[in-house]
Amino acid sequence: MFNKDLLLTQNIMKVLVTSAWPYVNSVPHLGNLIGSILSADVFARYARLKYGKENVLFVSGSDEHGTPIEIEAIKRKVNPKELTDQAHEYDKHLFLNVWKISFDNYTRTESETHKKFVREFLLKLTKYVKVSEDEIPFCEYDKLYLPDRFVKGTCPYCGFEDARGDQCDNCGKLLTPSLLVNPKCSICGKAPIFKKSKHWFFDLSEFNEKIRSWISSSNEMPDNVKSVALGWVSEGLKPRSITRDNKWGIPAPFIGAEDKSIYVWFEALLGYISAVIEYFEKKGEVEKWKEYWFSNGIKSYYFIGKDNIPFHVVILPAMLMASGEEYHLPDVIAATEYLLYEGQKFSKSRKIGVWIDEAPELMDVEYWRFVLIRLRPEEKDTNFTWRETVRIVNTELNDDIGNYVNRILSMLNRYYNGIVPEFRSDALDDNDKKIISLINEIPKIVGDLFEKGKLKAGTEEMLRFVRECNAYLNLKAPWDLYKAGKEVELNNTLYIGVNSVKTIAILLYPLMPSHAQEIYDMLNMGNIENEKWDIASKLSINYGHKIGKVKVLFKKLEPEFESKIKDKLEKIRKDIEKMRPTLLK
Template identity: 30%
Template sequence: MSYTNSLVTCAFPYSNGSIHLGHLLEHIQADIWVRYKRMRGQKVIFICADDAHGTAIMIQSKKENITPEQLIHRTLIEHKNDFLNFNVIHDNYYSTHTTENLFFVKKIFSTLQKKNFLKKKNIYQYYDIKENIFLPDRFIKGTCPYCHTKQQYGDNCENCSSIYTATDLIDPKSILSNTKPLLKKTEHLFFDLPQLETFLKNWIYSGVLQSSVLNKIKEWFITGLKPWNISRDQPYFGFNIPNFPNKYFYVWMDAPIGYISTFKNFCHYNKDINFEDFWKIDSPHQLFHFIGKDIIYFHSLFWPAILEAADLRKPTGIFAHGYLTINQKKISKSKGPMILAKDWIKYLDSDSLRYYYASRLSSKVEDIEMNLETFHEKINADIVNKIVNLASRSAYFINVYFKGYLSKELTDIHLYKILISSSRKIESFFENRDFSLVVSEIIKMSNIANQYVNTEAPWNIFNLKNDISKNRVQNICSLSINLFKIIITCLKPIMPDLAQKSEEFLNISLKWEDIVHPLLNHKIALFKKLYSRINKNQVHFLLKTCTLK
């Protein structure tokens, strides 16, 4: 099948807090992939939105003495700016609290009703008598009933990844009042997930999931699929459920549907894109979700089941990543450590974070450890000492003695072809999201190129009065700059700011298809600093600003 377009999404950041380094891990991962795809001539639409509903937003707005609408509007502007500061460029960044999302939530809800996928059921749910509120899963903490890890939320365990209900927790407590909640009877709507078990079992084996995710999903089938509660009691900030008084759609019902409504909003401003063509059940286009491993259950079971029941297309691929840890601790708003995007950008550049993440990201669901003590050392060693230095020391001779012109031929075609061969490996690594292998190969290329310059040592053989010597130096430096061009082209999806400065220096636009074409008899610009060395104090000041627990 020939695909004409791809739709790429990230999980929606919640509207009650700022963007932190954990959010950026996922969005940078997706943005790198999207940039590479576009460099290869593929049509990709990259969307995201704020997850703007839930009890947490209602409570946060109450604390600030503003309306939920005011809170989510302010946060939306902040989130957009934060992502742009890190060169994460979404084609549309929207919100789940919109007329479009309400329309599609109601439409899908109506379809589920007509097809008998929804059932009413009386259940007992935890209630905080001090705050007079039914408690959402994330407002209850206790001991995991499976691995007995303490301080776990009421829906899943961050330690063993088990899925359970809040009533399964051992020694539950409300995080609002720090009191033991009471069980109170209430009626809710449930989506009949077990009715779609056969479909889901076939779907998860279709190649859409990573192998480790598939293994986890199989465990959930063994324990048995359960009906999914899609309603919440008032008080709540969200969409009212039609003909179900005082009940609201659960955030995990309307949030994934936000993928559809955000794309619909994008199509409103891009008339050449056919909305129906993307979401019909036999769509020729591709749909990819980048998510964290903590929401695998929702995206690999609940979401495709809703789409199947609503006669809509399913994802082509779901790409889960591990947690971000800093100094061996999972990044978390409640447990720490916490570094906000807006704080990072005060002291450090965006390219450095993008490169560091890329050097550790793979196609596997592995946690990413960030060592801030050695962060600056890696960036300086790789980017400044190896990559940028390759260009700067060769550019000096070309700019000063050859009026900026590169030589008319390459004197070592074999060396040039070695790096071309490496770029072919990198293509496969990018495609498979093995960015750490991309970075590793780029460093190998840089080492080869620098070894060549060190061996030839143009600074030792240059003689202004000797034409043979001058020609040889021009050839050495021209080849060095051409090798730099290959390297920086491969690095462009990862470090867009460095790539842009390099394009100005090389006096070209870096295109993937031009990797094989060397710059001959070409005039480069006067070399200007491409990247500044990171001082350890910059990291120190960042850590002083942020609260690291």
């Protein structure tokens, strides 16, 4: 029997990693990928090494309800689920099999576990739910009620002319369609009318001070998220409609709301909980999910784009507070700015950008993983360019990391037949001591940045370490030490070098797991997934260990890559579009 009171007194470290649920009406593009799922995967892989695989859970899923899919189904005269079944499986295949995203559970909002949990959870909020008539935008041309995001117009606060009915992407303020100036249906472009309809509202105003206090007191929430959220709270939170008049969604559980569905944002946020429940249901451990939501020893990380901040920093914690249960509130909500493509916003209709089923045809997926984390827009909008992509692959991956690994291991083979030489701690010079100190320090420096949601910043430190290692190797010049017969100094240099390669492999693993494993294979060190993060700080490859076969780790992109890439993309795009499920074409 599960004892929640006992669990609340235990200090068991559990790490919950989540990423925003991608909406299945289109294939995610590279900006979507880095904003949530790829970032979460990098962190989850780090966390498993740091805290143990058995203590980390990484979940997400397909968000598949709402108007866009309902409209498409009406056009095609099919059930919406037929479309989302195909789209979900396609996206799931891309994430798990192509991009090697290490989800413990990638589920969907059509999951029976999710639908059941959402309805039961919302009934716990009835104390804070009120019924009121609301004016809902209705498109007379398309003959349907429009959800907030399907109404566009001018923001009443900043004048931005392309604001959505739920939020302005320019100033970040939460909106309702009735607040927009010159509102238009985003499907047909015609002005909607506003019809009165009874709806159920979650009274966020009841949690204004609680949310303010929670955000203000957090020492772990990133500053950009805190400042934006506190700005909304200072204006006063208002009731937010939980229900919609759409048919395609989870039926509202409230008495009298039988013809309503749940607003997709309310139910998708609860997917973070239902995905954990479903994971343990499948394992036959139906109560264990509570270890990730009620224990004192929990750290939770949410990886999202900046447009999703209000829902994660205001609505989700308010719902958890309102439930009457001691749910663990988010610790770190890592929100990226926007990734631009050659100076422009990604656009499917204008074919601007690269989508995640196209990218693997252009370059090794793990090269993409590294490039995207190096371009992760952590402080401001960042521009993806092919020129910078080539520089990162050819300089940072090949020249800095790959060449160093190859040089150290090749010299170990050449001078010692691949056997690690004896180490003399009493014969170290200042350069040796400096690199040993860096080996001791760098895993904590990178790990601390990762745990703040600063993945790009973590890779900056990793590359700083690699460059220091290269400088050390050039300074020590083992080839000269060998010729001069300086055996003790040569031994120490290559002993420190081979251990620094192990450190690099572990630091690289969250970004490029297969290539990190290749380094471990060359080191003859077994499965890197069974390694511990903190071993990267130690000189643990000792005298007498024999390394494996050395091979080239990375390859440079050819000089003409940049000039030819756009033509190549255009060619593969036509073939890939034919392969996509109906909903995603």
